[in-house]
Amino acid sequence: MAFNIHQSHKMILLLPAGMYLLLVILCAVVPAEIERQREAQAPPAPEHPLVEKGRAVFRQLNCGACHTQQVRGDEHLALEIDGRRIVPVLAADRRFASEATGSAHYDHEDPAMMGTQRTGPDLTGVGARLPGTAWHHWHLHDPRAVSPDSVMPAYRFLYVDELPADAKDYEEVGRIDGLTGGPKLYATPKAVALVEYLLSMQGVKR
Amino acid sequence: MIASTVIALGVSALGVNAPGPLAIFGLAPGATVLIGVLAFACWLGWRLGGGANTKIPVGIPIFVAAAGNDPRFAKLVSRYLMSACFWLLLGSAFGLLVAFKLVDPELLTDSSALTFGRVRPAHTMIVLFGWAGLALVGMGLYVVAKSAWLPMHQPLQRWELGAGNLALALWNAGVAGGVLLLLSGHVNAGREYRMFVWPAMVPIAIAVLLLAVLVYRLLARRQVKGVYISGWFILSALVWIAVVVVMGYQPRWTSGVADRVIDGYYIHNAVGMFFTPLAVGLTYYVLPKLLNKPIYSYALGVLGFFTHIVFYTVIGTHHYVHTAIPQWLETTSVVFSVAMIVPVWASTGNFLLTMKGERLAIAHSYSLPFIVVGVIAYGVASLQGSAESLPWVQETLHLTHYTVGHAHFAMYAFVSFLAWGAIYGLLPRLTGREPPVALVGVHFWLALAGILIYVLSMCIGGEQQGAAWVQGKSFMESVRLMSPYLVWRAVGGVLMFASHICFAVALWRMRPGAFSMAFGHQGASGLGQGEA
Ligand code: HEM
Numbered sequence: 001m002a003f004n005i006h007q008s009h010k011m012i013l014l015l016p017a018g019m020y021l022l023l024v025i026l027c028a029v030v031p032a033e034i035e036r037q038r039e040a041q042a043p044p045a046p047e048h049p050l051v052e053k054g055r056a057v058f059r060q061l062n063c064g065a066c067h068t069q070q071v072r073g074d075e076h077l078a079l080e081i082d083g084r085r086i087v088p089v090l091a092a093d094r095r096f097a098s099e100a101t102g103s104a105h106y107d108h109e110d111p112a113m114m115g116t117q118r119t120g121p122d123l124t125g126v127g128a129r130l131p132g133t134a135w136h137h138w139h140l141h142d143p144r145a146v147s148p149d150s151v152m153p154a155y156r157f158l159y160v161d162e163l164p165a166d167a168k169d170y171e172e173v174g175r176i177d178g179l180t181g182g183p184k185l186y187a188t189p190k191a192v193a194l195v196e197y198l199l200s201m202q203g204v205k206r
Numbered sequence: 207m208i209a210s211t212v213i214a215l216g217v218s219a220l221g222v223n224a225p226g227p228l229a230i231f232g233l234a235p236g237a238t239v240l241i242g243v244l245a246f247a248c249w250l251g252w253r254l255g256g257g258a259n260t261k262i263p264v265g266i267p268i269f270v271a272a273a274g275n276d277p278r279f280a281k282l283v284s285r286y287l288m289s290a291c292f293w294l295l296l297g298s299a300f301g302l303l304v305a306f307k308l309v310d311p312e313l314l315t316d317s318s319a320l321t322f323g324r325v326r327p328a329h330t331m332i333v334l335f336g337w338a339g340l341a342l343v344g345m346g347l348y349v350v351a352k353s354a355w356l357p358m359h360q361p362l363q364r365w366e367l368g369a370g371n372l373a374l375a376l377w378n379a380g381v382a383g384g385v386l387l388l389l390s391g392h393v394n395a396g397r398e399y400r401m402f403v404w405p406a407m408v409p410i411a412i413a414v415l416l417l418a419v420l421v422y423r424l425l426a427r428r429q430v431k432g433v434y435i436s437g438w439f440i441l442s443a444l445v446w447i448a449v450v451v452v453m454g455y456q457p458r459w460t461s462g463v464a465d466r467v468i469d470g471y472y473i474h475n476a477v478g479m480f481f482t483p484l485a486v487g488l489t490y491y492v493l494p495k496l497l498n499k500p501i502y503s504y505a506l507g508v509l510g511f512f513t514h515i516v517f518y519t520v521i522g523t524h525h526y527v528h529t530a531i532p533q534w535l536e537t538t539s540v541v542f543s544v545a546m547i548v549p550v551w552a553s554t555g556n557f558l559l560t561m562k563g564e565r566l567a568i569a570h571s572y573s574l575p576f577i578v579v580g581v582i583a584y585g586v587a588s589l590q591g592s593a594e595s596l597p598w599v600q601e602t603l604h605l606t607h608y609t610v611g612h613a614h615f616a617m618y619a620f621v622s623f624l625a626w627g628a629i630y631g632l633l634p635r636l637t638g639r640e641p642p643v644a645l646v647g648v649h650f651w652l653a654l655a656g657i658l659i660y661v662l663s664m665c666i667g668g669e670q671q672g673a674a675w676v677q678g679k680s681f682m683e684s685v686r687l688m689s690p691y692l693v694w695r696a697v698g699g700v701l702m703f704a705s706h707i708c709f710a711v712a713l714w715r716m717r718p719g720a721f722s723m724a725f726g727h728q729g730a731s732g733l734g735q736g737e738a
Contacts, residue, residue, distance in 0.1 A: 006432045006433065009441075012433050012437070012438050016512075019512075019515050020442075020479070021449065024475075027520045027538070028468060031464075032464040032468055033459070034532070035463040035467060039461065039463070059396065062323030062324060062401075072527075072604075074528065074597075075528075075533045091601065103462070105530065106466070106530065110460045110462075113395070114469075116525055143311070147682065149682060149686050150311065150685065151685060151689075153315045157315075
């Protein structure tokens with residue numbers, strides 16, 4: 001009897017499943033494994049417990065819903081300068097860096113917070129762009145106090161205006177220019193760590 | 207047809223970088239893409255819609271069709287749909303909250319549970335897995351049983367019914383647990399559409415496997431020689447999503463660029479190897495059934511099926527073009543994204559040609575209009591997606607709200623409308639109860655008006671957002687210019703939410719009735735059926 005896929009539920013299970021698995025290996029497993037091998041050669045990330053804690057807060061609050069960490073570039077225009085490969089940045093991203101983010105930027109970062117939507121600015125170089133600890137605290141506490149038309153949510157629950165009795169690792173937030181009145185502000189340990197993480201983002205690595 | 211598709215795509219893509227001729231119309235790139243594909247769809251609808259030999263199918267009355275159905279099967283399918291509907295209401299309430307938060311960012315900012323970053327994934331996870339997944343799988347069970355010609359009075363054996371019910375319970379538990387964990391801070395951050403932490407995904411994965419076994423069993427027990435194409439899509443979708451979930455939660459490639467390779471793969475395979483084949487598979491059954499005629503070309507369906515596998519699997523990295531992901535993978539994903547025109551238009555064209563000349567039937571039906579919108583949206587949203595994947599288009603549109611417009615165009619106007627069409631078209635045949643026609647009409651128009659406002663505001667706004675970035679304007683300017691569009695989006699969202707309430711009431715009115723319960727096994731004559 002001639003084989004007829006239309007009449008064989010077995011083949012209708014196996015053929016698409018097999019084709020799919022094969023393609024998954026080619027387009028996901030292989031490139032992922034290549035990148036993993038490359039990453040394994042890279043030096044381990046330096047340890048910064050407070051930054052790591054801040055990164056965890058960033059993830060828990062899912063700031064990545066609005067913020068990317070990728071400066072996009074055009075590989076086809078890449079240049080070799082002094083043995084260094086430089087990928088020029090897309091017009092839309094030039095405000096964030098003069099060089100596109102390379103794979104080394106994400107080494108050992110689990111998960112890599114590249115992001116898929118830019119409702120707020122890219123954060124790749126935010127620590128260099130905005131180095132003031134106090135600015136970040138006041139901004140997180142009330143984004144519109146420092147950036148009037150911002151749509152970023154306020155994170156007031158990360159702050160208190162009176163120190164609790166058993167306060168540990170809290171920090172008093174200093175005043176910044178242009179911000180008048182308002183209560184005294186104390187950053188909770190989560191906020192302290194979060195800002196440490198933001199300040200650690202000093203620009204693209206390749 | 208494929209030639210004209212390519213031309214339409216080419217023209218709209220051209221508009222993106224062209225300062226020359228298209229600039230005369232003052233058209234911005236993204237708007238050009240959208241208008242190009244919409245115009246193409248209108249032309250296609252106009253070409254296909256006409257025809258002299260319009261006929262109205264002479265269906266048998268619903269209550270007679272339903273007589274003799276197994277009431278336990280009716281209950282099972284109905285349970286899937288009621289769960290789906292519950293998640294739709296909850297998920298779109300979360301969606302509204304997200305939309306409102308971008309209009310008034312001070313809304314509900316006092317607790318971490320309801321902060322933007324948690325509510326947004328709660329919305330996407332609930333509507334994707336809770337609503338779309340359960341609705342499509344529920345109808346899928348019905349379509350598989352019917353297209354396998356399993357005896358009407360007992361399509362499912364006892365253990366099969368049990369497996370179906372168990373899968374539903376696990377699935378619901380997974381979504382509920384996942385959302386609670388998510389809101390309380392257990393976020394699988396940075397990983398779209400798999401924002402649930404893994405313990406919540408385990409029950410869903412088990413449910414998927416149970417359902418795959420169940421569907422396979424039903425196909426194996428079929429009373430006809432061939433397996434109808436719907437069965438191919440539905441069985442494969444369950445197998446594929448099982449692989450996708452495993453890949454999404456495997457512990458090996460979780461850091462660095464490897465993590466992003468998996469992420470791109472996951473994002474688009476979760477959508478394209480699950481919701482799309484389920485919705486398309488259902489339509490291959492529903493459309494001919496409701497029109498009382500065979501599908502235009504069965505072979506085109508098979509072509510669509512296999513090209514879907516080959517092209518769709520590979521396109522995920524188009525979410526990360528211009529990034530640190532290997533260039534060859536980016537390029538491959540873009541080429542295959544454009545090639546997606548083949549499977550998409552094999553099916554879309556097939557459906558449109560099946561509908562050709564059936565204007566009157568469509569006008570007289572309360573379920574077919576949903577299918578018409580869904581089919582057109584499938585074609586148009588996919589063309590939009592192909593255009594969006596092109597690197598030079600991405601320079602302006604990627605990372606903006608344009609993507610959100612596209613996501614809703616696809617998941618709402620395409621997938622959700624086809625799910626509604628299938629439910630309104632088939633469920634009454636199973637339960638013997640029809641929904642109030644006027645209510646379904648209100649559902650249709652509210653949902654359609656809502657989604658059009660939603661998609662247009664996001665696409666036009668998103669395009670201007672991207673243009674502002676390219677022109678080097680201050681970032682805050684791009685935030686400010688979005689604000690009217692975000693308000694319009696919320697308006698569209700309110701209409702969509704209102705339409706979901708109509709759907710919930712209509713679904714309740716289609717619940718399995720006393721009739722199919724009491725007379726089910728006796729093949730009753732239809733006496734005493736009130737609601738039809
Ligand atoms: C009342 C109805 C709805 C409203 C108001 C709504 C609103 C929203 C909002 C505000 C976002 C976040 C966009 C942003 O970050 O700016 C979103 C994302 C999303 N929604 Fe909805 N939505 C609704 C219904 C649905 C339904 C029914 C589905 C699917 C079946 C859906 C699928 C999605 C997806 C996939 C995303 C993620 C988009 C992306 O990341 O690009 N939505 N929605």
